[in-house]
Every structure is written in structure tokens, then in C-alpha cells.
Amino acid sequence: MQRTVAVLGGGVSGLAACYYLARSHQAPKVILLEGSSRLGGWIHSTRTEDGAVFEHGPRGIRPAGAVGKNTLLMVSELGLEADVLPVRGDHPASKNRYLYVGGSLHRLPSGISGLLRTVPPFTRPLVWSGLKDLMAPRGSEADESIHAFVGRRFGQQLADIVIDCLCRGVFAGDCRVLSIRSCFPVLFQAERTHRSVILGMALGGGKSLPVESPLIGRAQKERWSQWSLRSGMEALPEGLADFSKRRGVEIHRDASVKRLETTAAGGWQIALEDGVVEADHVISALPAKALAALLPSWAEPLSQELCAIPAVSVGVVNLQYKGVELPVTGFGHLVPSFEDSTLLGIVYDSVAFPEQDGSGGPAIRLTVMLGGAWFTPGLGDPDTISDATLVRRAQAAVKKQLGLSAEPSHTIVKVHKACIPQYTLGHWKHIEAITAYLDKKKLPLSLVGASYEGVSVNDCIFSARKAVAKLLGEPS
Ligand code: FAD
Numbered sequence: 001m002q003r004t005v006a007v008l009g010g011g012v013s014g015l016a017a018c019y020y021l022a023r024s025h026q027a028p029k030v031i032l033l034e035g036s037s038r039l040g041g042w043i044h045s046t047r048t049e050d051g052a053v054f055e056h057g058p059r060g061i062r063p064a065g066a067v068g069k070n071t072l073l074m075v076s077e078l079g080l081e082a083d084v085l086p087v088r089g090d091h092p093a094s095k096n097r098y099l100y101v102g103g104s105l106h107r108l109p110s111g112i113s114g115l116l117r118t119v120p121p122f123t124r125p126l127v128w129s130g131l132k133d134l135m136a137p138r139g140s141e142a143d144e145s146i147h148a149f150v151g152r153r154f155g156q157q158l159a160d161i162v163i164d165c166l167c168r169g170v171f172a173g174d175c176r177v178l179s180i181r182s183c184f185p186v187l188f189q190a191e192r193t194h195r196s197v198i199l200g201m202a203l204g205g206g207k208s209l210p211v212e213s214p215l216i217g218r219a220q221k222e223r224w225s226q227w228s229l230r231s232g233m234e235a236l237p238e239g240l241a242d243f244s245k246r247r248g249v250e251i252h253r254d255a256s257v258k259r260l261e262t263t264a265a266g267g268w269q270i271a272l273e274d275g276v277v278e279a280d281h282v283i284s285a286l287p288a289k290a291l292a293a294l295l296p297s298w299a300e301p302l303s304q305e306l307c308a309i310p311a312v313s314v315g316v317v318n319l320q321y322k323g324v325e326l327p328v329t330g331f332g333h334l335v336p337s338f339e340d341s342t343l344l345g346i347v348y349d350s351v352a353f354p355e356q357d358g359s360g361g362p363a364i365r366l367t368v369m370l371g372g373a374w375f376t377p378g379l380g381d382p383d384t385i386s387d388a389t390l391v392r393r394a395q396a397a398v399k400k401q402l403g404l405s406a407e408p409s410h411t412i413v414k415v416h417k418a419c420i421p422q423y424t425l426g427h428w429k430h431i432e433a434i435t436a437y438l439d440k441k442k443l444p445l446s447l448v449g450a451s452y453e454g455v456s457v458n459d460c461i462f463s464a465r466k467a468v469a470k471l472l473g474e475p476s
Helices: 012-022 065-077 111-116 127-135 146-154 156-171 185-194 197-204 214-221 235-246 288-292 297-307 375-379 387-402 427-441 457-472
Strands: 004-008 029-033 045-047 053-055 084-087 098-101 104-107 226-229 250-252 257-262 268-272 275-279 281-284 311-322 332-334 343-347 363-372 410-421 445-447
Touching: 004 012, 004 268, 004 275, 012 029, 012 235, 012 457, 029 275, 053 311, 053 363, 065 214, 065 235, 065 457, 084 214, 098 156, 111 127, 127 146, 127 197, 146 156, 146 185, 156 332, 156 343, 156 363, 185 197, 235 250, 268 281, 281 457, 288 297, 297 427, 311 375, 311 387, 343 387, 363 375, 363 387, 375 387, 387 410, 427 445, 445 457
Parallel strands: 004 029, 004 281, 029 250, 098 332, 281 445
Antiparallel strands: 045 053, 084 226, 098 104, 257 268, 268 275, 311 363, 311 410, 332 343, 343 363
């Protein structure tokens, strides 16, 4: 009889798992169970009548590295190539990234001359940070905070300003508690193998994907820094769902999983609000804590490890302005925690993707990101905070940091609760304990998604690819 695989969670990780299962030569029967009424999880785009796009989750995907190439391959296979909006290497959104420090915007230095000069907010040329890394001895800790690692290798100023901002931009998190080993494994390994991060990055090569495609070739030739899709990032989960349905995957929305029990035959009984689904194998693409709440009581050791992976909440405010101009042109700016802890940064969406501005006359679109690891202490309870509070906070930041005091022509607010998992110090131990438990108990359960080995869309998709290959005994 054909094997049944149930995929829990219809975010990009669960949909990618369905896609990889469905395109396999030995595809099992696949059932996707998504608790809400829409697919895509945190990938969510609002498309207005005049064609403007507002992203409430991810807005750009990096093409670099094995995981970046893998997503581009998927995009081509889904037939979405014509919809790709690239940000080429020579575009201002690739070259110009800003920090808001000491009450003004500073462009991050780039190129050799930028590294050799003292550029504010730094008090000496950044080339010194590079020299420090080349000279510093190898560390010996099994893990370290990102802030401590960068401070030790590149100096305090880089850690306090650039890395503080970067971690707020990528993880909405605090670099003083996030793990270098789990958040930036490439940097951690570079030091391990070559003593210096710069040497390791230059000589180490990194993981490569031995597959090429015309789209990957174009991304490399034009040095894309990121890409999106014309009608918004949500076109990616939509494409995955269409592909999977065509290949026979059963997709159920409003199908919240309430409980998981193992059966005498060694499979799973999956309890929903209004029924039960049986499966030989489960691929969980749920956040770690959500899965922990569903497991049987005998799996308490596993639940405990899953519950030890925290996540932070982010307030996302999309603003559109008509008849105004930005004071600078670039991807956006980040704000270090010492400047304004709850204001993570502002993305200038119109600069990177003007194609998504819509036809309603000249307008700029901005996204203000608020909260993250500082949400509760700085803004209050994400469960009860009002939209008006977040809009006020966002507009005040746009006025102070970008000098725009006009009323926005369009505003959308979302509070994403527990949306970005935090790989805190020692995260790797939880991953090892989870893997060891699944192996020891021979549980027919695979874990994919942002909670484990990378939060980017690329990482999520790659985790699904690896899990499916392992399940089907195929090379990944
Ligand atoms: P999720 O999207 O969380 O999907 C999990 C799904 O499971 C959800 O649909 C949920 O409804 C469902 N579910 C939960 N419980 C149950 C249950 N009991 N039964 C059934 N279903 C259930 N990444 C980038 O690469 N680039 C970016 O620019 C970027 N920006 C981001 C901006 C924001 C504001 C956020 C929040 C994230 C961003 N990310 C970005 C990260 C990336 O978008 C996420 O890590 C990724 O989308 C997570 O996908 P996932 O499928 O693992 O999880």
C-alpha cells in the first residue's frame, strides 16, 4: 500500500516539503494540514487595487550560497522566472545600507577606500578590524554570543554598532544572547578551520551546490544582492501550493492539529478539531513550541528541548507616502539597540522594488520594524498592544529619522507574535538532543522550518529538501 506522509504547517517550509515529496519519483501520498485559513505562514503580501504591494513578512531573498541557488532552482521549476524582480549589484539598494546612529543616518562604508578612511559613526578605519581578525588567536569555546565573538575577533566598535544592528535586522534579536555557532555557522567554522574568519572565508570555499541554471547564472553575472516576485513574496507559497495540488497533494486549510499519538503499527494518528488523519510519517513544519504542545506525554524529553527554542514578536508597519522624497537612497537603515531599542529599522521598499509601487502616481513605500527581543520591555504585551500605538511609534520614527512628516496615504499594521526563532547560546545542544531522541526512539517524525537550522526563507526551503531526501533515501 502507498505510504502516507502528513506535513504539518503550510508556511514556506511545509509547502516546500510537499513540493519535494510531490516531485519525487517515489512520491508517497501527501496530506498538508494548515491550521489557519491561508497558506504561506509569515510570507504574506497585500496587493492593492492599483497594483502596490506591501510585504508583512519577508521582502527579499538572497541568491548567494548553496541555499540561495537552491531556491532559484525551485523558482525556475515553478515557472516563476518571468516574475522575478532582481536587485542587481550596481543598484543603490545593493550598494547603500545605512545605520541611524547619534541622531543621523550614516552610509556603511564599502569598497577599499571606504575601509581605509575613518567614516562616522566609527572612530577609526574599518581596515583595523580586519587586521585584528588576521592577528587574533583562535577561540576555544564550544559556543559564544555573536557580540563576544565579533568583539574578540574584529573589535568592540564593530560588535557594538554593526553587529548589534545586523542581528536586529536579520533576527530581530539581541547579539549579546544569540549564538555565533548557530546563527552564523559559516563564520564559526571559518575560525575553527583557519584561525581567522577572513582567511577562512577567503580559503574555505563554503558549501556549493553542483547544479547550475540560467537563472542562477544570471544572478551571479549581475551580482544580485536579493530578489522578490512581481506580485509579492506570497507568489512563492502560492506557486508551491499550485504545483503540489497538480501532483496530487491533499491540501487542507483550517485544519489545526490538536494532538499527535503513535499507532500500534508504528505510524501516527493526528487529531484535528473535527476528525482524525492517519499517516506513516509526519513532517512537522510547525514552530518548535507549537509541535511540543501536540506531542504525547511520553515524549516529554523531546517537548522540553523544543520548548527551549524561544521566538520573538515583531510589529510590522507598512506606510505609503505620496508627493515626498526620501533623504537618501538605499535598501534601508538599521538602528542599534543603544540608540532606540524598540525601533529595529526602516526598509525603503520603493528603492529596491519600484515595480511594486502601483499605478496610483509617484509614491514611496516604507516598512518600519518594531519590537523583536525588546518588544515586551519597550512596547508592552504583543497580545494587547493597539495598532494605533504601533502606527504612532512608526510615524514618529519616520519623521525623526527620515524627516518625513506628511500623513501616509496608506497604512497597514501587523503584530507577528513569536515570529522569529532565537538561536540563543547553546542552541546546538538542543538540536543535538532532539536529533538523538528521534534516532533513539526511531520516531517517524522529521522536523523542518525556521526553528532549527536557519531562519531565512532559503534555509527553510533547504531544510525541507534535506528532510525529504533523507525520508525517501535520495541524495539531497
Ligand atoms: P511559519 O511561516 O511560521 O509557518 C508555520 C505554519 O504552521 C503557519 O502557517 C501556521 O499557521 C501553521 N501552524 C501552527 N500551528 C499549527 C497547528 N497546530 N496545526 C496546523 N498548522 C499550524 N526571511 C528571509 O529570507 N528574508 C526576509 O526578508 C525575511 N524577513 C522577515 C520579516 C519578518 C517580519 C518575519 C516574521 C520573518 C522574516 N524572514 C525573512 C524569515 C522567514 O520569513 C521565516 O523564517 C519563514 O517564512 C518561516 O517559515 P516556516 O514555514 O518555517 O514557518
